[in-house]
Amino acid sequence: MSDRLLDLSVTDGRLALAAAGSWTADRAGELERLVETAVRRARGVSAVEIRMGGVERLDTFGAWLLERLVRTLRTDGRTAAVLDLPERWRALVDVAHAVNRTPIPRRRFNPLADALARLGETVVGLVRDLLLIVQMFGELTVVALRTALRPWTFRFTSTVHHLDRVGWRAVPVILLMTFLIGCIIAQQGLFHFRRFGVETYVVDMVGILVLREIGVLMVAIMVAGRSGSAYTAELGSMKMREETDALRTMGFDPLEVLVLPRVVALVIALPALTFVGSMAALYGAGLVAWLYGGMSPDIFLSRLHDAISIDDFAVGMIKAPFMALVIGAVASVEGLEVKGSTESLGLHTTASVVKSIFLMIGLDGLFAMFFATIGM
Amino acid sequence: MLAPGNELVIGVRDLVSGFGDTTVLDGVSLDVTRGEILGCVGASGIGKSVLLRTIVGLLPRRSGRITVFGEDPARLGARARRALERRWGVLFQQGALFSSLTALQNVQFPMREHLSLSRRLMDEVAVAKLEMVGLDASVCDKIPSELSGGMIKRVALARALALDPEIVFLDEPTAGLDPIGAAEFDTLIKTLQQTLGLTVFMVTHDLDSLHAVCDRIAVLADRRVITVGPMSAMLASDHPWIRSYFRGVRSRVGEPVRVA
Numbered sequence: 001m002s003d004r005l006l007d008l009s010v011t012d013g014r015l016a017l018a019a020a021g022s023w024t025a026d027r028a029g030e031l032e033r034l035v036e037t038a039v040r041r042a043r044g045v046s047a048v049e050i051r052m053g054g055v056e057r058l059d060t061f062g063a064w065l066l067e068r069l070v071r072t073l074r075t076d077g078r079t080a081a082v083l084d085l086p087e088r089w090r091a092l093v094d095v096a097h098a099v100n101r102t103p104i105p106r107r108r109f110n111p112l113a114d115a116l117a118r119l120g121e122t123v124v125g126l127v128r129d130l131l132l133i134v135q136m137f138g139e140l141t142v143v144a145l146r147t148a149l150r151p152w153t154f155r156f157t158s159t160v161h162h163l164d165r166v167g168w169r170a171v172p173v174i175l176l177m178t179f180l181i182g183c184i185i186a187q188q189g190l191f192h193f194r195r196f197g198v199e200t201y202v203v204d205m206v207g208i209l210v211l212r213e214i215g216v217l218m219v220a221i222m223v224a225g226r227s228g229s230a231y232t233a234e235l236g237s238m239k240m241r242e243e244t245d246a247l248r249t250m251g252f253d254p255l256e257v258l259v260l261p262r263v264v265a266l267v268i269a270l271p272a273l274t275f276v277g278s279m280a281a282l283y284g285a286g287l288v289a290w291l292y293g294g295m296s297p298d299i300f301l302s303r304l305h306d307a308i309s310i311d312d313f314a315v316g317m318i319k320a321p322f323m324a325l326v327i328g329a330v331a332s333v334e335g336l337e338v339k340g341s342t343e344s345l346g347l348h349t350t351a352s353v354v355k356s357i358f359l360m361i362g363l364d365g366l367f368a369m370f371f372a373t374i375g376m
Numbered sequence: 377m378l379a380p381g382n383e384l385v386i387g388v389r390d391l392v393s394g395f396g397d398t399t400v401l402d403g404v405s406l407d408v409t410r411g412e413i414l415g416c417v418g419a420s421g422i423g424k425s426v427l428l429r430t431i432v433g434l435l436p437r438r439s440g441r442i443t444v445f446g447e448d449p450a451r452l453g454a455r456a457r458r459a460l461e462r463r464w465g466v467l468f469q470q471g472a473l474f475s476s477l478t479a480l481q482n483v484q485f486p487m488r489e490h491l492s493l494s495r496r497l498m499d500e501v502a503v504a505k506l507e508m509v510g511l512d513a514s515v516c517d518k519i520p521s522e523l524s525g526g527m528i529k530r531v532a533l534a535r536a537l538a539l540d541p542e543i544v545f546l547d548e549p550t551a552g553l554d555p556i557g558a559a560e561f562d563t564l565i566k567t568l569q570q571t572l573g574l575t576v577f578m579v580t581h582d583l584d585s586l587h588a589v590c591d592r593i594a595v596l597a598d599r600r601v602i603t604v605g606p607m608s609a610m611l612a613s614d615h616p617w618i619r620s621y622f623r624g625v626r627s628r629v630g631e632p633v634r635v636a
Binding site for chain 1 (some may be wrong): 475480487490491492493494497499500501503504505507508512513516517521537539540570571572573
């Protein structure tokens with residue numbers, strides 16, 4: 001009979017329920033349906049008795065369903081009695097009797113209000129981010145000036161270490177990436193310009209594009225992804241482990257000890273990488289022009305000489321340190337905004353890269369207008 | 377070593393385990409019987425957690441035998457192993473709650489995956505579990521980052537108990553709790569063990585827990601279990617490490633040494 005969890009029989013206006021088998025998690029679904037049937041059948045009677053003597057196993061699921069049955073019956077105005085409950089389950093049934101007395105609070109869900117709230121939060125967050133970045137620039141300026149007045153406090157070793165990490169070790173990947181970009185631009189240019197018979201203008205396009213825009217922008221994006229994220233992760237984990245607080249209590253400014261050397265390293269490294277990257281892109285373009293477009297290196301170089309001026313080169317190089325400042329400031333803001341949890345570290349690291357790339361492109365647009373206005 | 381009539385629930389024989397080149401456990405043998413609370417102690421880094429993780433199959437073993445309910449988890453097929461895993465629950469040291477789910481969803485997760493129940497029943501049982509570990513329904517829709525350390529441990533215990541397991545493994549259940557919270561947690565473990573008839577394997581450093589709840593204590597030293605027995609046996613032991621652990625400055629038995 002152990003396959004029947006609950007037997008129902010009605011005699012003289014009383015409903016007798018005989019429980020048997022294992023009242024456990026495995027069969028809880030089945031048991032719940034039986035309990036619901038019992039509740040329906042009890043509508044016609046005034047008293048219900050539940051005999052638990054035949055139950056072989058009982059766990060929280062079974063105990064709760066028994067409690068739910070009794071509770072529902074009593075709310076419906078029936079008298080319900082539990083009989084023959086083995087002593088070893090008394091404690092568990094008592095526990096079940098005490099639980100679920102208050103309804104579960106549910107967060108109310110309103111799609112329109114939620115969407116509006118999210119929009120509002122995003123706008124507030126954006127404004128806050130901008131203010132934080134501006135504040136970071138201000139604080140960095142103060143720290144830099146203070147350090148300039150007392151040069152012996154500058155953390156030279158740390159700066160060199162970061163310069164090695166973000167500058168020197170980035171050279172291979174930057175070289176490869178910009179070389180390929182140079183190749184691709186030249187190939188595309190040759191392919192499309194050929195239809196108009198103006199293949200030689202490829203050199204002008206590549207030269208101006210690479211030196212003014214692509215060189216610095218691609219390198220900066222790469223550095224944001226490679227080093228900006230690393231800065232945020234490092235500063236964030238230091239913040240999480242209270243290392244920044246430890247520095248403060250010892251009388252050091254985390255900005256001076258941790259942030260300034262990193263930002264200085266970036267400001268030095270990014271122009272150098274931009275130069276290396278631009279040269280690699282021009283080299284790649286020259287190679288493609290020679291092998292794919294049949295333009296000899298001599299012609300390429302003399303065209304390049306005519307096509308570009310020192311201004312084009314200067315525009316790219318002037319922009320580079322500003323890009324570095326943006327990456328450094330955003331990475332530091334995000335790193336120091338990390339809260340206690342590891343999820344927060346991940347979120348801020350992602351945000352650091354996204355925000356610095358976005359701001360760099362915005363800044364690049366401003367520079368484009370500025371240089372156009374001054375005729376450079 | 378076993379009292380007659382006691383059913384063996386976990387049996388470990390000559391277990392060798394470790395990472396890479398280091399052998400952490402070398403020849404560990406240990407028995408856990410049904411319905412007891414076994415505390416496992418040992419110096420930091422001695423491999424208590426490694427033992428726990430090896431038993432539940434998170435770490436591979438090099439040699440030796442482990443049986444849980446008479447079966448070797450490593451030799452079972454996927455289906456039988458899942459069935460076996462349903463019969464135990466693990467409370468990790470940091471709780472290991474899923475950070476994107478609410479407390480209620482965390483407790484419901486094992487039910488959702490293993491059983492087919494109505495949503496109403498899952499809600500009710502999950503709330504019941506949360507109330508059984510001393511929380512109230514107001515934590516239900518909080519996510520782990522909104523909970524305090526003690527609450528996280530309780531929710532994690534409720535999750536470990538979600539499927540009404542027969543064994544629970546506790547990895548330092550009272551670490552990081554204040555003495556009052558730790559004492560409450562000890563009482564909770566004892567109560568649940570009695571109510572639900574659990575077998576508890578717990579790794580701990582907490583002398584108070586060992587006094588309050590453990591039926592037997594296993595001491596891990598020199599890569600093996602050097603002794604197993606009740607608290608009285610530990611206090612009577614002459615082994616230098618056991619002496620300094622159980623009768624040292626921080627214990628309140630033996631010769632109490634006052635620390636100003």
